[in-house]
Amino acid sequence: MPTTRSTAGGRSADERRGALLRTARDVADDLAADAIAREQAGRPPTDETARLREAGLPAALTPPAPGRGADWRTGCAVIREIAAADSSVGDVLARHYVHAWSGRFYAGPHLATALEEGSVREQWLWTGAVHAPSPDDETAEPDLTLRPRGGGYVLNGSRSVETAVAVADQIVLDAACATTGDVLVVRIPSKAPGVTIEPAHDRLGQRVAGAGRVALERVAVAPAQVLGRRPQDEESTAPFTALAEPALRLALCHVGLGIVEGALAEARDLSRGGRAHRSPGADSDLFLTYGELASAAQTATAVVDRATEVMARALDTGTHLGPEEPAAVAALVATAETVTSKAALHITAGVLELADAPGLDRFWRNARVLTAHRPVANRLRSIGEHYLNGSQRGVTAAFL
Incomplete structure (x- = not known):
């Protein structure tokens, strides 16, 4: 759980977390207002990253240290909030946050600290x-x-x-x-x-x-x-360094959840406003459809949240992480990816059957691109191997 100790800036970690999440919601509301027009234009995210910098999010989403940065749980919550409004910007923020950890994953503590302080000071986007x-x-x-x-x-x-x-x-x-x-x-x-x-x-x-x-x-x-x-084989990889790739994939799971939440919320608003193909008064099965889609979303959220908690504890452990732990973390991340990929594609396709509104198709297209590079069958084989063989460190590579 987040600590309540006061930081050097005079605010507790809980207060800083609350302020950061409120900022994320404000930025998300701003992005949602013109998300369809920006998606259709398809230009590089120059304006979008300017909005992020104006809100201070690149500096805030750096590894945690006294008085600065964001812990893993908070960082992922911010990513999901932004991704629900605009998954492209959520993707940018997810990769920024994980790459900002690169100093800790690959370098020594002095260089890592210098990089993180420079990132906060200069508002670097990674x-x-x-x-x-x-x-x-x-x-x-x-x-x-x-x-x-x-x-x-x-x-x-x-x-x-x-x-x-x-x-x-x-x-x-x-x-x-x-x-x-x-x-x-x-x-x-x-x-x-x-x-x-x-x-x-x-x-x-x-x-x-x-x-x-x-x-x-x-x-x-x-x-x-x-x-x-960067070690060239599994055996020579330090346990903490082995978290780098699973951390990125887990952050992208939160982008996937954001897509799911954004698609369901937009479809719900269309149904409530009478602008969908089917209305609750005329089609009682509409409740069944929304129940099925909402349940799939909640299942994916539960799995991703569990993986997020385990990853957070592993990152908090730092260089004292045991040699067997990365494989267990990677297995949970692979499970989260599998469930989230299936849910995102199923739900974003499902909402298209509920309404035919401009821009609603973007959720399916975004989910498709986000999940296209990692076939579910490969992850399931790796999960099965881990289940049979246990938390062996050599298994970690199978999830990558």
Whole structure:
């Protein structure tokens, strides 16, 4: 549970949490007012991220420390609130929050603290694309390579980034060192010389998330921009570092829940206003339909909330996390992903049968894009393997 001790700023953690959630609701109300028009325009989220910065959300959604940042439970609550109004912006905020943890996942405490303090001070917006270790790494050619130069490196290559590629301040990437073969996690300022941004166009959904490609040509990487080494196999991964990928996937589950909540709320308003295909007075089965959809949403919420609580405890444990714990956390996250994916696609398709209002289809399209890259069958096999074999650390990679 959140502590009630006073912070350096004179407010308790509970008071800061309450203020942050109120701010998130205000921003969500603002985003909801023109969500359909912005989604149809499909432009990079320049205006949207300006709204986030004006409200102070990028600075607030950084790892917790005395007087600053947000704990995992609060950060996920903010993400879900924003995603219910505009899932593209929720996606941006989810990836920002998790990538802002990169210093803790990969670097030492001093560098992590400096990065987080700089992020709060400068209102940095983070994005990135860090690949999870894979057996294919040994045979595939790396898309990003580092070559030593002086005390640092030169970075070359290109990679797809799912959000905020044109508007982020810091981009977190992993790249292979051409001389040692080590895979290093680096932080690249988006305005650095040699960085070229190529926004994606005409996406099916999540059209305002700002997806695109970042191309890097002889980009200088100073030693302070190297966060650490990304282990190439499961056995050499520190337990706390192993939480990085599940944390991102769990944050995106909250974006999925936001899509579900937004779709149901909009359909409900249409039914209440008599603008749906079916009205309660003329079709008693409408109650059955809403009951089924609401139950599916509540089931997904319960599963995601449980995974969120377990992840929060693991993050609070920090570097003292036991070697067996990441697999158990990853199993719960995979379960949350599976349930949320099914619920999001089912519910967003269901509301289209209730009403044919402009923009209502965006919820299904957004859910489809958010869930398309991770087939449910693969997650179910991994969950089954974990159930049979127990909380073995080597199982964690199966969930990635």
